[in-house]
């Protein structure tokens with residue numbers, strides 16, 4: 001992990017050893033036939049989908065098994081025909097850690113029997129119906145963030161440029177590179193569909209300079225298509241140049257303002273694999289059921305890229321690639337910089353899983369002794385988000401959320417560059433990840449406390465009004481009783497007076 005060179009400003013970042021060629025020697029393997037699928041309902045940013053099947057139910061390939069309900073969730077489909085074995089809560093890969101999610105566990109039918117497929121709908125005509133079709137197809141960003149694509153494409157016409165992200169900058173990951181080499185035409189027609197949806201006049205296809213085969217393939221496909229609106233923009237092989245905000249700044253020369261989406265700069269950024277998935281929807285009516293995953297590292301016998309049905313257990317995926325070899329020190333989901341270690345290969349591949357690394361000892365960073373910060377400034381120099389990691393560190397340790405907000409913690413993309421260059425070996429990114437999680441928990445607790453307080457105050461107000469009403473009623477009642485009593489006394493007195501008068505009159509006679 002010490003193999004790096006600092007990339008100078010304005011974009012920060014590092015030149016890292018790519019380690020991608022180990023998985024690019026063969027074409028994408030599309031023959032994986034899992035026996036069992038664990039299909040998570042949480043595979044995207046936003047709330048989980050709701051399972052729409054029951055235990056024992058037979059499902060066909062392409063059938064919806066998860067209803068997105070409220071946006072910004074995403075629908076989930078069965079990538080293979082089979083029978084629902086279980087509906088259960090399980091740990092599944094989330095954005096940067098494992099999360100609990102409802103899952104549909106499916107026993108896959110024997111593929112040698114007649115494959116059963118859900119009849120697919122046609123690509124509709126209107127903009128709203130097309131956005132809805134993308135939502136129903138469960139398409140999400142396949143670059144790793146898994147943001148629901150329909151939400152990104154439903155812009156209000158303020159997009160001038162579609163940026164197609166083929167800058168796969170993180171070490172080890174090569175799935176986009178291979179897809180661009182093999183399916184350039186499909187990616188381009190997917191991009192054309194995206195352009196028509198967002199109203200963009202131009203599409204910039206970002207590819208790193210060192211991806212010569214992908215560059216050749218995409219250039220040939222653009223020439224063949226003859227669409228002059230689509231242009232290739234080569235970018236330096238710097239990590240993390242492929243980060244959405246970093247790429248926009250690099251290509252457009254404009255920074256996405258903190259707390260805003262890229263559309264604030266007139267851009268929509270989509271991954272090349274997402275364009276490919278959209279093309280499959282438009283051409284064949286296929287929802288998102290598979291994704292390309294890079295299976296790599298010295299710990300796997302035949303590193304390669306595999307088209308994987310969503311929900312395939314990692315163990316089956318590794319077996320498909322020849323199984324483990326040697327002493328696997330760590331199993332990592334994602335790349336070597338932003339990925340995270342998991343302790344079980346029973347976890348399923350999700351729509352966000354772009355890479356699985358079975359790493360030997362010499363491929364992972366050792367856990368070193370952490371020393372105090374010496375304020376050398378290396379971390380600030382490489383930070384692609386222009387943050388001051390050393391200050392963020394200080395505030396993260398004291399959970400000073402107000403100052404963390406001021407320092408822009410939410411803009412940290414957890415790229416790990418600051419960790420790599422820190423001479424004190426401080427795991428800065430872990431601190432920032434934990435601080436963000438604590439910040440979210442703090443925010444949730446604060447909202448709950450606010451809700452509880454407002455409920456308490458409402459109750460107090462209700463009780464006060466009730467008390468006032470009771471007191472008013474009691475006062476009215478007392479007044480009524482007093483009035484009744486007075487009336488009664490007056491009536492009695494009047495009767496007495498009448499009797500007296502009558503008696504006096506009798507006496508006078």
Ligand code: SF4
Nearest residue numbers: 373374376377379422
């Ligand atoms: S690189 Fe490490 S030691 Fe240097 S300023 Fe940043 S946190 Fe401190």
Ligand code: SF4
Nearest residue numbers: 383412413415416418
């Ligand atoms: S992890 Fe965050 S603070 Fe560190 S370099 Fe990356 S963006 Fe900057």
